[in-house]
Structures are given as C-alpha cells and as structure tokens.
Amino acid sequence: MKYSLLKIIHVTGLTFLEPIVRLCYGEEPALQLKKIGRFIVVPVVAVLVFVGIWNWGGPQLKTKSGEVPTPGVVAEAFRGVFQFFVRENTKEDDYILTGETRQAELVRVEQRLNDLAALKQSADARVAELEIGRDEFLAKTVGPVQKELNDLSEEQTSQEKAMLDAIKQTAAGITEKSSTTDREALIAAMVKYNGLKKVNNEKLKRIQEKLTNISSVKYQPYLDALKQQTNVVEEIIFLEKRKELLTVGNRESKVAQSEADLERLKSEFATATGAQTLGLANRIVKTEERLQTMEKSAYAKPWTLPLQTLRSLACVFTGFVLATMIAVPIGILCGLSSTFMAAVTPFIAMFKPVSPIVWLPIALIIVGGLIPDPDNHWLLHVLEHLPLIGWMKINPAFIASAVTVALCSLWPTLVNTALGVASIDKDHMNVARVLRLGFTRRLVSIVIPSAMPLIFAGMRISLGVGWMVLIAAELLASSEGIGKFVWDMFNNGSSATFAQMFVVVFVVGVIGFLLDRIMIILQRLVSFDGAPAAI
C-alpha cells in the first residue's frame, strides 16, 4: 500500500505529498516533519505573503482606469463571469423546457420577480438619497480645486494679455529711427513673455493633475448603492427574459403556434381554388419545413468564459497533435541520418524564431483561401455534426489559430526527437544490426522506445509554448476562446475590466499548470529508467 502510494506520487510529480505518506506510516517522523515544513508550509506561507502584499499594494497603484484590483475584487469578477455563464445556460434550458416543468419554473420566476420589485424600489430610493450625498461630497473635494484652477487660469490669462499688450505697444513704438537697444529690448520682452507662459502652463498643469487625482476618488457609499441597484436590475432583466423564454418564446409554444398556422393554412387550402392554391401549397410546404427545423432548434446563446476555455483547449490540442505529427517523423529522420539533419537545419534555424503574430495572418489567408464559403463547406459541416465538438462551431479562424499553434510549437519536439534518436545507445543499434531487423521493425522496437523520454520532454515544452501562443492567436483571429475574451473585456473599458484581466491570468495559469502536470505523468509513464525529476 505504502509503496504503491509512493509510486503514484512519484509518477504524478506531486512529491510534496511524500513526507505526509511516510509520516502516516511512522517513518522517521523528525525528518518527515522537516520535509513537510519545507515543501508544504513554506509554499503556503509564500502564497499567503503574496496575497497579503497584493492586497495591500494593489490600491496603492492608481491608474485612470481605477486601482489595481485586490484579491477580493478579482474573486468578485470571477463570480460575475461565472454568473453570466450560469444565466446563459439557464436561458438555454428554459427555451427547450416543456410541459409541467416549464409551468413550475414559470411560477418560480414570477415569484422571484415579485420579490425583486420591492427590492428594486428600496435600491432606487437608496441611490437617489446617496446622489445628494455624492454631490455634496464632490462639492467639498473637487469644488475648491476647480475654483482654484478657474481663478488661476483667469488670472494668468489677464496677466499674459497685459504683458502681450505692453509688448505690442513697444513694437508699435519702434520706428525706422529706433536704436538697436530698443529692438533688443523687444526681443528681451518677448523672451520674458514666453518664459512666463511656460511657467504659467506648468502651474496650471500641476493643479489640473491635482484635480484629476481628487476627482478620481469616488464616493464609496454611492458606488455600493449603485452596485446593489445594478445587481437587482440585472436580475430583473434576466428573469423577464426567462419569463419570455418560458412562455411565448419557448420552443414548445412556438412549435404549437406554427402547427396552428399550418392547420389554418390547410383548411384554407381545402376550400381554395385556382391560382390561390399554388401560393397556399407553397406556404404549407415551407411552414412544414420550418416546423421541422424549429423542433430541433436551440437558444442562440453568447460565448461564456468556461465554454471559451474549453474551445481554447480543443484548439491548443488540435495544434499540438498537428505539431507532433509533423515534428516526430522529421525528428526521427534527422536523428537517423546526419545528412538529412544537415538539410533540415537551415529551416529549423530560420522558422523557429518567427513570432505567432507573423504566422497567424499567413495561416488566416491560406485557410480562408481553402475554405472560401464557410457556410457551405463540407469539412465544417462534418465537424459541426460530430457529437462532442459540434458545439464548438469550428470555423476558419479556429483552424488558423490551431495551425499557428502548430507552427510555433513544433520546434522543441522536433529538436528533442532528433536528439533522442541520435543519442540511442550504440549497443542497441548493433544488436538490431546483428538480428538483421528491417527498418520498420528497428523503428518500432528500438528507435522509438529509446527516444520516447526525450520525445515526451520535447512535447511537454511544445504544449507549454502552444498554450502561450494560442491566447495571442485567438486574440488576433478573433476566434472564440480565452484570447477573444481578453480582447473583448479590454475593449469594454468598464470598471470590471481590470479585475477580469486578473481572472484570465489565473485561469490561463492554472490550466497551463495542469497541462504541464499531465505531460509529466505521460513522460514518467513512458520512461523505463525514470526520467529526470521535473519541477
């Protein structure tokens, strides 16, 4: 038991659990406690210290888009993102609900709407009340500075004007007979005037900045009340939409409506004569067709972060598989033949450093050329009707992103495979020669198994690179995924934007970490001699 546990820990790379297991079996308690201290307590403390510094330091760094969000605000943003996902899913479910469950849901929605009406009233009242408080607060903080600014600006304007007038007078007084000193005096006056203007502008700018800083301090109770109000109103809008989807907007009722239309048309058709029948027949056929698509229709919901994340994962996986399929065979050939290696080296050296930003437009243009009419392309149709990935709506942008991921991430696998194959033990190769193994047999029984640990080490790096590249590719291709989410949220420029970016940092980080762990496990599983311990 103990050893199989330790084996699992070893394979999964979760070595920090090892001391706990050993401690449970009473093995050298002092040593194990020391290890626990180092590998568990220290990281936990480090995380706590980080959160503490973040919590304290965030608000110190002020920007015009608000202060750096604290962990609490980020958690709130995460909740918001998740709520959006849940609500859209609820709407989707509501659209296809039928019979009694639909009625039951409707009753619940209406009840909640009733409760919210009262809540909304109190929230509105609170906002109106605090609006006065806010105006007073602003008058107290911003008012004096604004006045100072206006006064100063007025004073400067008159001062500058007076000086300019004096200069103009001097200039007008200069005649043909005026001496050079007079002329120089004018220049000196001009210099003085310009100097004054510069000083004045500096002064103004300083007060302007002060004003900006002061007016960025918001009246917190009012903001809280607004937020409260927003939450209530948004829930009301959400429930109103649900109500619609549970009644007239529901699939069942729409189908019923269409069926009624069809009945009416058919009865009209039964009594119609002449040319009229033709139009009616056409409408009956079309209505029947529409009825059929309607029966299978679903609520058109927007993309939400959890689904975008899944789509990103699918995209990176596609790119990764593509990269591996290209890199491993070429790598093996490189390892086997130094001539081939010499031929391929210039390409590796040249294409490896090319940035995803360059590959993507090329990939987009090529994929766009291969799939000119995405609506009617057979490949996309096939993909759309596959069970597990149909909902991802694979489109040219997705394919271009995956290709970009492949182009950027195939290099580590290629190089590692070549290295792995080239450094196979000479004895193994000699044995193969002695046994007169054919090329295929040699490949399958000797070359690939020996090179496997290094191939997997390369693939692990490739996956990491691919995951980083993907976000940029999606952002540029506006292919639905985490990258598109980042760009959309940034473009929103709302008060939540900043926190949403932090949410993405953690989502991307955690997934990247998990992908890496998975690759480590695979790598350990294929190594016969215990691959070098990974961090």
Add this chain to the structure above:
Amino acid sequence: MNAGRIPGMICLLVLMTSTMIASGQDVIDFLDIEKDKLKLGFIKLTDCAPVVIAKEKGFFADEGLQVEVVAQPNWKTLLDNVISGNLDGAHMLSGQPIAATIGYGTKAHIVTAYTMDVNGNGITVSNSVWREMQKSSPELNSPKPVHPISASALQTVVDEKLAFGEKLQMAMVFPTSTHNYQLRYWLAAGGIHPGMYTEADPAGGRVDAMVELSVTPPPMMPATLEAGNIQGYCVGEPWNQQAVAKGIGVPVATNYDVWKNCPEKVFGVSKAWADKNPHTHIAVIKALIRAGRWLDETDSKGNLINRQEAARILSRSNYVGADYDVIRNSMTGYFYFQRTDKREMPDFNVFYKYHSSYPWYSDGIWFLTQMRRWGQISKPMPAKWYDDTVREIYKPDVYLTAAKMLLDEGKIEKEEIPWTSDGYKPVTTDFIDGISYDARDPIGYLNSHIIGNKDP
C-alpha cells in the same frame, strides 16, 4: 408550328404570369426564410443598439430567426468577415458599404437597407488643448460655454505647434468612417486644413494638413489620448463620456453640432448574400425596424421610456460592456461636456424618429461628396455617377417591403415611414457653417466649400 397550338401557348403564358403575380404578392404576407441561423457582427459602441435589442427583445425570434451577435475587434475585420461570409451582416460605418462598393480600400459590393441611427458622435480634445483653447478664446472659460464651439478656437494651438514644426495629432476610427468626415468638416469649417488624400498618400490623408488625423480603434481612444500620442479624437459613445469620467479630456463638439441629424451607422450585408437570401434580408430589416422603434418609444410627455433598459442590456459584457452609468448618459439624452457641464441632448442618439432609419440616397451622396472633397475619390465624377452609385448601395425598396409587412401586422403606424419619398431629403442648411446641401447637385455642393477638392 401548327396554328392550333397557339391558344394553348397563350394559356400557358397566362398561367405563368398569374403564378408570378401570385408569388409576387406572396412576398408581402409570407416570408420564406432561406437561412434561419444568422451571425451578425458589431463593434462595441452604443449605436449597435438596434441589433442587440432586436435579439434581446425577441424581435429576431418573432421573424423565425436565431441570431448570434458577435463583437468584432475593429472595422476592418468586421468588413472582411462580412465579405468572406463568416458574418451574415453587421453594424457598419455609413462610409463602409460605399467605400467597399466603389473600391476604396477593400473592394466588395456591400448593400444596406437600414440606417441604424443618426448623430451619436463627439469630438474630444485633451485637457491641455482645452486650456489653450480657453486662453485664446476667453468666452470658453466658463462652466457652461456657448455651443457649438467652432474649430477656429483651436487655431492658436495649431499655429503654435506649426511654428515649432509640429502638427497637432487627432484620431478618428477608420478612413471611411463618419468620424473622419465629421472631424474634417468641423476643422475645415473653422479654417483648419485637415489634409488631403492623394495618389502619393492614399491611406494617410495628410497632404497639406495643419492637423494630422490618424486611425485608432474606438475602444483604444481614451488610452491613446492619455498616453499623449494624440491630442484629440472623434468617436462614438461611450468613448467621449469615458474621457470625461476619467478626467482626461473635454468633448468640444458633437456631430449634432456639425450636421443636425447626420446619418451614422448602417446595417450592411454583402450583395451576394442579399441576392441569395432576399426574404431573410427582409426579415432582418423587419426586426431592426421594430428594435429602432422600441428604442425611440416615448411616453405622453415625450420622455424616452426604454432607454434605461437598453443601457442595462448594452452594458452587459458580451455587448458594449462599458459601465452602465457611462452608457446611460448619452442613451438617456444627457451628455457631459465637463464634469460640471451636463446638458440635455434628447437627440444625441436617434434610432427611429424623423424617418431616420430609412436608407436615404441623399445621405449616401453626402458621403460620396466628402470622399471626393478629401481626395479619396481621386478623379472628378459627374453628378449622375453619384446618383447611380448610391442606388447600387442603398436599398429603400427592401426597407419599404419590410415596413409594409410591419404595417399590415399592426406593429408600426402609417406616418412613421416615408412611403412615397424618392429617397432624397429636402435641401438643408443644418451644418455648423450653414452651407446648403442639395443632394441632387453634388458638384455644386463640393464647390461651395473653401477647403477641399473642387470639381468642374
């Protein structure tokens, strides 16, 4: 051929004609939707509202359409997606279908049958430029200066920069955007030359410029202004209100000042798509007309009743996504010029009244004249060309068919649609410089301006 068969052929002809008439009537009361799952694109600006509202309020669903509304990163990508078929249609700049059709920039035949809104843009300058303007024009130095503010107040700043060998930098959102033409119009009306597009500089439009204009995507405007790369910009909402909210700039004019009720965005689809899906096109326009009407609905006192809800919907992160209070300002008829200067602007965003959603030929021609005025159209064109071109792009017949169906269904009132118009608005002088615009005489209009190309 044998004579006995002729009556038979006549019978056949009569039958065919009557079938055609019957199917012609069919279009009016029954839409045979060719495609029921649509993807429509939009840019994060409040004037995408009709598309968003038509989806959220179920107007698309009423037409049997399942519509996905997808944010696009910039105008270029949006147009490319419409052309490539990734999108079925989109919220577009008025100039985009025109420029694409005449082949300025990306070449493709785009048509429009619906004007999404009029007005809705603002011109914002940075705080320091505003201070300079106040110094040179002391009448601006009040908490509520008199509007409209002419670009001549900017003259001193521009001259001072030029004296140092620099040019004031301002941004707009796209070379063929309404913002580009409005900003140029405003500057030129104040005697400041905004630069020409020439063969040597077809994309920049900076030849002879006293103020240089460049392209920045709308959502990036405040950040670019703050970074000091530009000193002013012309953009739609909420990005002017955002500058006020962040305290980084001051809106000095709206496009309502530049031209009262000027067309802003249209709903564009590719010609190929419109030909392939004529009934779907009508269905989409029907839903959009209802959405525009919903947005402009007022109570008996003339207050807009649905705008609060619209602002709530638009503030969701998958739509415009900016904060509700920022979107609310302009959507509910207010506009902050400074923190202390809040004004009522009931017509800042108009989606339906004044027959504004009808695709007016005269609106399209105005954009063509501006393209010629600033050299984007490099050769002089005869007046007839303007009329012919605009008829290729603006499709009032689709609009009227959709409106007729809505009227029959009792969803709109008769006086809300200009049924008998020939597509030309009456001559107007509602411009900041008071120059009269007659769309039937584009050449004369071009020649009535001091700055810009003039044609024989």
